[in-house]
Amino acid sequence: MHHLSARNASASKNSVASPMRHRILVVDDNRDAAVTLAMMLRIMGHDTQTAHDGVDAVQAAARFQPDVVLLDIGLPKLNGYEVCRRIRGQPHGGEIAVIALTGWGRDEDRCQSAEAGFDFHLVKPVSVDTLGQLLSALAPTER
Numbered sequence: 001m002h003h004l005s006a007r008n009a010s011a012s013k014n015s016v017a018s019p020m021r022h023r024i025l026v027v028d029d030n031r032d033a034a035v036t037l038a039m040m041l042r043i044m045g046h047d048t049q050t051a052h053d054g055v056d057a058v059q060a061a062a063r064f065q066p067d068v069v070l071l072d073i074g075l076p077k078l079n080g081y082e083v084c085r086r087i088r089g090q091p092h093g094g095e096i097a098v099i100a101l102t103g104w105g106r107d108e109d110r111c112q113s114a115e116a117g118f119d120f121h122l123v124k125p126v127s128v129d130t131l132g133q134l135l136s137a138l139a140p141t142e143r
Contacts, residue, residue, distance in 0.1 A: 022046045022135060025066040027057040027083065028101070029075050037070065044132065054078025058086045066096060068138060073102040073113065081116035088117040097138050101126060 024046050028034040031052055038048040049064045051057040054077040061069060069087060073080035080100060087093050097120070100113045105123035113121045120134065 020136070020139065022068045022138065023064065023066040024048045024068045024070060024135075025051060025057070025060055025064055026070045027051045027060075027075065027080070028070075028072040029053060030072075040128065044135075046135070054080070054083045057083045058090075061087045061093075061096070062090055065092060068097045068099065068135065070099050070101045071118070073100055073104050073109070081112055084113070084116045084118055099134070 024038075024041050026034045026038045026041070026048055027050070028037070029052050031050075034050040034052060038050050041048045049060055049066070051060040054075040056077075057069075057071065057075070058078065069084075071080045071083060075083065078086070080102065084098050084100075087096060087098060098118050100118045100121040101124060102109070102113075102121070103124045105121075110121045122130070122134075
């Protein structure tokens with residue numbers, strides 16, 4: 001698992017918008033939060049889709065083929081750890097940046113997310129600047 005500070009060293013601290021366009025799947029069982037975040041990301045220039053439970057997230061990842069997944073851990077049907085494992089098992093699943101975006105921030109939660117295959121673990125609430133810096137540091141996958 002990567003630490004945000006190590007990955008955003010080259011990102012501009014004054015810029016929220018990512019210079020690169022990403023295909024981002026936003027997964028959160030709080031529909032308002034998912035839709036709001038997806039809308040903010042679209043304003044930043046990204047292509048987004050949302051999912052609201054674990055099963056839908058796995059299916060949406062296969063269909064949409066994102067290069068970034070912002071994934072809540074406390075989801076109905078399948079938790080975020082299992083969703084991440086299943087996404088990693090899909091074709092191109094190893095090329096996706098999977099970011100935990102969760103209220104769970106204990107050391108045990110971070111260890112579990114690393115073991116499940118998450119690349120980053122961010123604890124809600126995450127600032128627009130922090131998310132923008134992380135996305136700027138990620139190179140989109142070319143397909």
